[in-house]
Amino acid sequence: MVVDDHPMWRDGVARDLDAAGFHVVATADGVAAARRRATATLPDVVLMDMHLPDGNGADATAQVLAGSPNSCILVLSASAERDDVLDAIKAGASGYLVKSASAEELFDAVRATAAGQAVFTPGLAGLVLGEYRRISAGPATAELDARPTLTDRETEVLRLVAKGLSAKQIATKLTLSHRTVENHVQATLRKLHLANRVELTRYAIEQGL
Incomplete structure (x- = not known):
């Protein structure tokens, strides 16, 4: 529509x-x-x-x-x-x-x-992430402290997903296999109880990642 x-x-x-x-x-x-x-x-x-x-x-x-x-x-x-x-x-x-x-x-x-x-049009993803990063720089809340713990690699992949990169692009950027990237994405979805990449992106934005 x-x-x-x-x-x-x-x-x-x-x-x-x-x-x-x-x-x-x-x-x-x-x-x-x-x-x-x-x-x-x-x-x-x-x-x-x-x-x-x-x-x-x-x-x-x-x-x-x-x-x-x-x-x-x-x-x-x-x-x-x-x-x-x-x-x-x-x-x-x-x-x-x-x-x-x-x-x-x-x-x-x-x-x-x-x-x-x-x-996102180039530049706008950074604007959104930057704004939520600024918001999240305030005092930590119990809710934030209680969020699931991601590994450093899962967090790195999550940031790139939030910037709109495909699994293939992330694999190239991080020198990983496409399957490994998808495994990290699926593991992160399970940990955060999210359904898809759009929800992952919103999570990353909200958490200032």
């Missing part, structure tokens, strides 16, 4: 996605319409603009996930402002792409989002 209040942009993106082999089940021009149509169509991926006539992309993200909790939200916005990025991620978005991205970058991002990966 494509959510954007500019008809020419919205329809153009939908046409490009259709032409590339994706199935666009709906489009919407605002928060209320996005909620209604997501609830009706249950899209796998929602491309979400941040500036809408009846609210913002963070509001729309929360509304869409309330009606279609298994949807993955990929923000596609002209804005790369810090507050917009952080608000979207806090509302449940899986990733954030700016509209200067090429068509192929968009298609790749949609595929990655559908596969459960977190996708």
Whole structure:
């Protein structure tokens, strides 16, 4: 589903996605319409603009996930402002792409989002991680102290997953086998009682890793 209040942009993106082999089940021009149509169509991926006539992309993200909790939200916005990025991620978005991205970058991002990966325009992942690292630098809480203990290697892999790297890219970067990286990811998912890479990314962000 494509959510954007500019008809020419919205329809153009939908046409490009259709032409590339994706199935666009709906489009919407605002928060209320996005909620209604997501609830009706249950899209796998929602491309979400941040500036809408009846609210913002963070509001729309929360509304869409309330009606279609298994949807993955990929923000596609002209804005790369810090507050917009952080608000979207806090509302449940899986990733954030700016509209200067090429068509192929968009298609790749949609595929990655559908596969459960977190996708960010270069530089934005660092912004998000840096903000949560700053927040987490305050006094430790009992909840943080009680979090599961990860090995140094698991923590290293988790940080790279949170930056949007694939298992193959992580394997190359750390000089490990693809299977070893996947084993670390699965072990971390089990320890943290998380379901997928998107939840791993959110965990890393929240913990300032």
